[in-house]
Amino acid sequence: MSSVTQAYCVKCREKRDINNPQATYTKTGSAITKGTCGVCGTTITRIGVTEAHASVPKPPVEPRARKNK
């Protein structure tokens, strides 16, 4: 069991350790972890819930306004 969060870096084209990972949510309510590539410094995002999300309040997702008329 590792606490290191990894994500795919598009620059390295490999999975890299995320530097300074931050658990957050997208505006659509998806759990993501954001950070920078430990090798090249590119911002990388990992999609999915992690342990860290347990302490992060999920923001309310604004329902899309529907215009049915």
Ligand SMILES: [Zn+2]
């Ligand atoms: Zn990289």
